[in-house]
């Protein structure tokens with residue numbers, strides 16, 4: 001698997017969780033809980049603050065960790081809004 005593929009793979013897993021709602025899945029809990037969307041938005045806010053602190057500390061490992069948390073929750077948010085990575089890619093491509 002290339003590094004580029006991992007985003008598509010994680011997004012596919014998120015879409016699968018949304019459709020099949022397996023138990024014992026954190027992603028499922030975000031889709032099924034009535035406050036799941038709020039939880040995602042709160043997580044994004046918290047993790048952004050943690051990313052800022054990690055950057056201030058020049059902590060590269062923590063920067064990568066918090067960035068991954070942010071990307072995962074952003075992908076869940078895209079899925080919640082019935083959007084996908086193509087929407088993100090199209091927006092980025094338009095800015096080139």
Ligand SMILES: N=c1c2ncn([C@@H]3O[C@H](COP(=O)(O)OP(=O)(O)OP(=O)(O)O)[C@@H](O)[C@H]3O)c2ncn1[C@@H]1O[C@H](COP(=O)(O)O)[C@@H](O)[C@H]1O
Pocket residue numbers: 010013014017024025026027028043050068069072
């Ligand atoms: N990438 C992620 C991912 N990133 C974060 N999380 C979860 O998000 C929750 C909150 O993360 P936080 O880091 O904020 O929480 P925390 O671990 O207490 O750490 P801090 O608050 O101290 O930063 C934790 O339960 C993490 O496990 C994730 N849960 C799932 N995924 C991906 O989604 C796939 C499916 O996961 P499930 O739906 O759980 O099967 C996994 O295989 C992964 O690829």
